[in-house]
Amino acid sequence: MKITTWNVRGLSAPNKRRLVKRVLSRSASEIIVMQETKLSIDNAEGFLKYCRDWEGVFQEANGSTGGLGILWKPDSVKVNLFEKAENWMICNVYNIRENSKFPLINVYGPSKTVEKTKVWNILTNKIKDLMSDRVVVAGDFNALLDLDQKKGGLRMTNKVMDDFRDFVERNQLVDVKPKNGRSTWINRRVNFANISERLDRHFIGEYWMGSSFQAEACILHVSLSDHFPVELKLSEGLPKGKSSFKVLSMWWRDGEFLSNLERWWKEINIFKGTPSFFFVKRMNFMKKKIKRWNRDCFKNIFEEKSRIEEALLQINSDTILRGMTNDTFLREKALKEELAEVLLRE
Structure with missing residues (x-):
């Protein structure tokens, strides 16, 4: 099972359609978790028709900002929307191939500190109500866990990081760190004006960290947006040994x-x-x-x-x-x- 989270902010509507379509056509992921879609419900239906062989659900944007979406391959998984709000979506995912279920939460963190804390508290209650240690929480959190997850720009306040760490610890979530880098957002400026941060990430419940399970994240190289997609690979079963010889x-x-x-x-x-x-x-x-x-x-x-x-x-x-x-x-x-x-x- 592969889940990719991607903030598509910074793309014009034509570029957004073209780039997302290109990523979807080449993606090995079964699920794409999107933030900052800037789509109304009517536009979301047209956008979904543009993405062939994929199904999806959306949370409408607030005017020209925000908007969430979850796309999936119907031959691999089934996704049912459970609940949604301006900054989050909760879905139940059924993995057809592995005959397993888990809740998936798409998060787009607010920019203001007070609103961040409010969203973390709401999601804590929602995760508690789900009563599942298989939860996957993915998205652009607009928050950091540590200072070393940011280069350049103003220092993020301790209040923001403390609240975010508290959210992660209270819900017993595990941060899956990318194997090939740290920054998922870069402002695309040069020299001293350059700022990079790790805003996009995946958290997983303790079930996925069992001894017979593997979780791996990778930052994908996609241009045009200031955010890089992050792919999470979840592999059930014991680690595989040496593969058998195959005729190519x-x-x-x-x-x-x-x-x-x-x-x-x-x-x-x-x-x-x-x-x-x-x-x-x-x-x-x-x-x-x-x-x-x-x-x-x-x-x-x-x-x-x-x-x-x-x-x-x-x-x-x-x-x-x-x-x-x-x-x-x-x-x-x-x-x-x-x-x-x-x-x-x-």
């Missing part, structure tokens, strides 16, 4: 693959023993030959992908430490275009 369809597109198989098979006359022992040794020998050939033949794609991803991660790290420069911005844009081409080839 792309191998058959290489004209020399079959002739290589025949040549490698004839090379295996070095083992002695019973027929069953000889067969096992022969198959292991073939597997090693194929894996080595696959690495040598297709390494250009995978090495290029790895190089680009490492460069993007380095740009993220440099941006967090020193802010975003014009050169960094252009370099990041070029790398994302390169990565899209490599992924298409892959």
